[in-house]
Amino acid sequence: MQDIISLISSSWHWSVSGALIALTMFLLLYAGREFGVSSNLRTMCAIAGAGKRHDFFRFDWKEQRWNLLFIGGAVIGGFLAFYVFPNPEPVQISSATVTYLNSIGISGPGETAGFTSYLPAELFAADQIFSLRGLVSLVGGGILIGFGTRWAGGCTSGHAISGLSNLQLPSLIAVIGFFIGGLLMSWLFLPFIVSL
Amino acid sequence: MRMFFYLLLGVFFGFVMTKSEAISWYRIQEMFRFESFHMYGIIGTAVVLGAAGVALAKLLKLKTYDGEEWSLCPKAFSVPRYLFGGTIFGLGWALTGACPGPMFTLLGQGILSLGLVILSSVFGTYLYGAFRHKLPH
Numbered sequence: 172m173q174d175i176i177s178l179i180s181s182s183w184h185w186s187v188s189g190a191l192i193a194l195t196m197f198l199l200l201y202a203g204r205e206f207g208v209s210s211n212l213r214t215m216c217a218i219a220g221a222g223k224r225h226d227f228f229r230f231d232w233k234e235q236r237w238n239l240l241f242i243g244g245a246v247i248g249g250f251l252a253f254y255v256f257p258n259p260e261p262v263q264i265s266s267a268t269v270t271y272l273n274s275i276g277i278s279g280p281g282e283t284a285g286f287t288s289y290l291p292a293e294l295f296a297a298d299q300i301f302s303l304r305g306l307v308s309l310v311g312g313g314i315l316i317g318f319g320t321r322w323a324g325g326c327t328s329g330h331a332i333s334g335l336s337n338l339q340l341p342s343l344i345a346v347i348g349f350f351i352g353g354l355l356m357s358w359l360f361l362p363f364i365v366s367l
Numbered sequence: 368m369r370m371f372f373y374l375l376l377g378v379f380f381g382f383v384m385t386k387s388e389a390i391s392w393y394r395i396q397e398m399f400r401f402e403s404f405h406m407y408g409i410i411g412t413a414v415v416l417g418a419a420g421v422a423l424a425k426l427l428k429l430k431t432y433d434g435e436e437w438s439l440c441p442k443a444f445s446v447p448r449y450l451f452g453g454t455i456f457g458l459g460w461a462l463t464g465a466c467p468g469p470m471f472t473l474l475g476q477g478i479l480s481l482g483l484v485i486l487s488s489v490f491g492t493y494l495y496g497a498f499r500h501k502l503p504h
Contacts (some may be wrong), residue, residue: 179386185405188387189412195380196413197420202372205438205488208467212492219489227496237373242471244377244437249475252385253376264393265402270395280393287478289391290464295480305480308462312486315459317491320467322452322502324442327466330453331410334442336417341442348453349460350399356461357399364462 179257182263196332204237207329209320211235211242253287261288275362293365304367315352323348381472390472394462447503459488475484 174239176309196206208233213228214235261281276293283292290300299305318325323345331349334342384390387409398406408482423429424437432439460466463484465473470488495502 177441181386182388183383183386185408186412186467188383188389189409191383192387192409192413193420194417195376196417198376198420200424200437200439201432202369204373204433204435205439207441208471209492212467213496214487215489216493216496221493221496225493225496226485227499228493231408237370240373241377241380244374244379245381245384245468245471246377246475247374248381248383249385249390249472249478250381252382252472253476256382258386259389261462262388262391262393264391264397267402268393268397268400271400272393273395276424278503280391287476289385289388289393289473289476290391291503292394292480295478297479300480300483309480309483310487312459312463313487314491314494315455316463316465316467316470316484317459317493318489318495319456319459319491321492321495322499323449323456324452326456326473327410327460328468331448332417332491335414336421337439337441338418338421339442341444343451344446345453345456348450348455350455351450351458352454352459352471353395353399353461354457355454357396361396361462 176256180258182258191338192332196328196336199241202237205329206333207238207325208242208245209317209326209329211238212317213321214239241262276366277365302367304364307364307367319352381475382466384472385476390465390469395461395464443456445504451503459491 199206214232217228217230217232234263264280265299272279277291281288286292286296294305294308300309330342330345388394389409392404395402421439465484470481470485474485
């Protein structure tokens with residue numbers, strides 16, 4: 172039993188993770204739905220009353236309740252995986268990445284005592300919410316995600332997983348876009364934003 | 368009952384995203400810096416198995432639980448919306464290290480700053496809804 176718990180708690184091999192993500196997509200398809208998380212952001216706008224101003228948000232959001240429950244579940248899943256089955260080891264990333272991040276002033280996984288090893292404290296610690304660097308990355312990053320994903324009509328789940336699985340050329344173009352943006356950010360803009 | 372299934376599936380998804388470490392900002396940087404295979408392995412496995420399963424489902428004409436067609440509508444072809452929208456999303460993905468699923472999963476791990484990312488992404492979606500008539504699609 173102890174073995175099983177420690178196996179569940181540790182980080183999983185990429186092939187296991189990938190297979191279980193595909194399984195999630197198939198279970199949603201079998202239920203008559205689609206695997207697409209970013210639609211929830213539009214639903215939240217609709218619930219907040221954005222339909223009064225823009226017809227893009229004028230739809231029956233109750234049809235999307237299942238998806239809200241899905242992300243509600245994803246919050247609980249994160250809680251369980253982090254607090255009930257915690258991984259005792261910090262995230263093991265490439266030493267080349269750690270060296271680079273250290274060189275631009277970002278600590279590596281597990282290097283900040285008392286902070287999750289999944290994220291750097293320099294951007295995500297609660298007090299960063301009130302710093303210029305934190306505001307630019309948390310608010311700016313969030314706006315880019317919300318605006319971009321709706322313009323592109325989907326995010327990683329809708330395009331990279333569902334769309335590519337269905338051999339959709341538009342999804343391939345979207346994923347190429349994801350990478351153009353991601354490479355520009357990681358290689359060009361990130362060091363500047365971190366130095367704020 | 369059906370609603371409970373979606374909640375449970377979400378719990379499963381959040382658990383998988385955490386243990387796969389796809390929720391980690393570090394894993395996303397590592398991916399965009401091409402310094403590890405981990406994220407490519409996850410997405411690649413999901414897409415290969417997903418494509419095989421979708422092809423099989425089409426071949427066998429599998430129905431949903433309610434006996435209907437699977438939601439596999441082709442997406443309308445165009446370039447600008449996918450390329451430009453995708454690029455803007457990619458900028459945000461690499462900066463916050465989180466796409467829309469992981470944002471919520473990380474919130475469940477008690478990282479309150481993700482709440483600000485979620486609120487901002489809802490606002491970003493609102494901005495798109497407000498200005499979409501001016502954008503190429």
